[in-house]
Amino acid sequence: xxxxxxxxxxxxxxxxxxxxxxxxxxxxxxxxxxxxxxxxxxxxxxxxxxxxxxxxxxxxxxxxxxxxxxxxxxxxxxxxxxxxxxxxxxxxxxxxxxxxxxxxxxxxxxxxxxxxxxxxxxxxxxxxxxxxxxxxxxxxxxxxxxxxxxxxxxxxxxxxxxxxxxxxxxxxxxxxxxxxxxxxxxxxxxxxxxxxxxxxxxxxxxxxxxxxx
Numbered sequence: 693x694x695x696x697x698x699x700x701x702x703x704x705x706x707x708x709x710x711x712x713x714x715x716x717x718x719x720x721x722x723x724x725x726x727x728x729x730x731x732x733x734x735x736x737x738x739x740x741x742x743x744x745x746x747x748x749x750x751x752x753x754x755x756x757x758x759x760x761x762x763x764x765x766x767x768x769x770x771x772x773x774x775x776x777x778x779x780x781x782x783x784x785x786x787x788x789x790x791x792x793x794x795x796x797x798x799x800x801x802x803x804x805x806x807x808x809x810x811x812x813x814x815x816x817x818x819x820x821x822x823x824x825x826x827x828x829x830x831x832x833x834x835x836x837x838x839x840x841x842x843x844x845x846x847x848x849x850x851x852x853x854x855x856x857x858x859x860x861x862x863x864x865x866x867x868x869x870x871x872x873x874x875x876x877x878x879x880x881x882x883x884x885x886x887x888x889x890x891x892x893x894x895x896x897x898x899x900x901x902x903x904x905x
Contacts, residue, residue: 719756
């Protein structure tokens, strides 16, 4: 018997845990998930317990929350839908990259697997979304670039340039600033960048510029 479909709320919780662990290695608590989703801690605790009961999450007493394999694949399915929809909205419907996240948040729970695979084919099976986040394959496979958050990249030395790999999509205003500054995935920026604040550097992930052999 196939498992019952997940509700939109359940999918959002799985996606929230993925968002908190995709680029960071810090342990995740119910408080972290509550803050990520803007819900009360008690609500997060209740849903995490429910998802653990469905064998999608592991939450030992006083321990960090993690995925089961089934939960990881379910989360990646939602992420795949979200990022393909974002890409479609930008490339085919002329949305701005600061507008696609909220729209995809609504649509990701309503589309069928057939629609998503047709969308992927129409887009040429893109490897990343408009913000540089990798798009999982239909089997959950995903290649993470060896990108480093810009503030940490600074701390690792005194680089003069970096290649933008990923831009957080949490703040549409920051995405508009990046547009004004000509910053996008794949672009090269000079360092230190005179128009990026210390907080801004926590919203950008970069790669080192290759050196000539």
